[in-house]
Amino acid sequence: MKLRVSPDTFPPRGHEAKRISIVDAAASVFCREGFSGANIDLIAAEAGVSRQTIYNHHGDKEKLFVAIVRDLTERCNAGIFATIATFPDQPKDLEADLIGFAVRMNRNCICNRDGRFLRKLIQTEGERYPELFAEWREQGPGRTWPALAARFARLAYAGFLSIEDPDVAARQFLALANAELQTTFMLGGTPQDDEVLQSATSGVRTFLRAFGRQKPAPHATKQGALASA
Amino acid sequence: MKLRVSPDTFPPRGHEAKRISIVDAAASVFCREGFSGANIDLIAAEAGVSRQTIYNHHGDKEKLFVAIVRDLTERCNAGIFATIATFPDQPKDLEADLIGFAVRMNRNCICNRDGRFLRKLIQTEGERYPELFAEWREQGPGRTWPALAARFARLAYAGFLSIEDPDVAARQFLALANAELQTTFMLGGTPQDDEVLQSATSGVRTFLRAFGRQKPAPHATKQGALASA
DNA sequence: GACGAATTAGACAAGACTGTCTAAATTTGT
């Protein structure tokens, strides 16, 4: 296999630029080739950096790998929390607002570069680094699931939904929103925008058939919420 | 890394026994280590067979890998169709029967050895062998999804469910049944029986809240079905 | 422009792996 320089900017300028370039290239290569298959020379070429620089920055291949996973976990978490912050607490149109939220979640957290890479690394190398991915589990799902569940609980409390267990509802919401994308995810592909919208739409519709209230919440926008408890 | 002989029967007897032993060991090692990381010597040791025998049977590493994926696809498909054959067409207790079906699907097709292995190989090597996994997609989801959808359509036609799109409903059914197991699957783990039951139960409950009929189907067991169209 | 730190190319040793080959040993069918 011949190594070709990436079509990026020729050599990245500055210390920090190189660091970022290395992390990006390493994520891409680890993700594409797996840990065993990843080749430091290829990472170096793709980062536009010499091999020695990678060893200077990260020590060895395993440390590099761990750094990549930590980095991806952190960035993905940030994205997920930022997206959860856009959850529709006081929806005008519940269905449309939840569809919008599901689409944002997919596009900004699950289908984007970081999300795809992290998911693949967890799937392929999760068993080889139990403590590393236990850490991911705590910092990732362990914190994001409850945060999302809390928003659904709030929506139920305000009278928009009829939910018994908010944790279960949150997981089912995402499962439904992604139901049509499973095969694409399995093969590492990136679904088109319209596929994401399609899946979110049918998923949210089903979710609301199960958990929506027939009565569209008695004007419980601000003051009425507490009365319905 | 030292290679140790597997604790299986010492050397497998007979030509066919060796073939099977090689396929089993190779599936396990490819799955654990990925294609690049898989070591022919390790596969040979784990199969209780000499390295040369593997080359005699399969030619080279890549041909061996393709043979493994074909084999797993075939076995998994057989299991899925066998399980779909147990779908409750004339349920006594719709909820209980669908939960039972979801549990069987999980235990016999998704969580078992073949299912876990095939899923992982698709996830890790899918992009490297497009034509091979396109084949899987056609033979697997391409044939099993419609088969399952047909059973849901039949259930709806008989008055047990209220469904618009049986294909969507089938995908959402499985997505819901697995909603609680996602994290475990990501890390390659095998969920406990009670976790599978738990996930199936809450998934089916939500599914029936969305698609169940309030009226428990007007005795539409045999003759009444056609009338409700 | 000059100094110190960072980066580079390349060589290099050590080890691992694939795939081939051979001669001996074992198994199978008859």
Next chain:
DNA sequence: ACAAATTTAGACAGTCTTGTCTAATTCGTC
């Protein structure tokens, strides 16, 4: 029990990879 086919252990060449080292070059900063 015999002959043919299969399997085995081990050696082997060739290739690839990791991680280190060195000497020269470039970069950031004053």
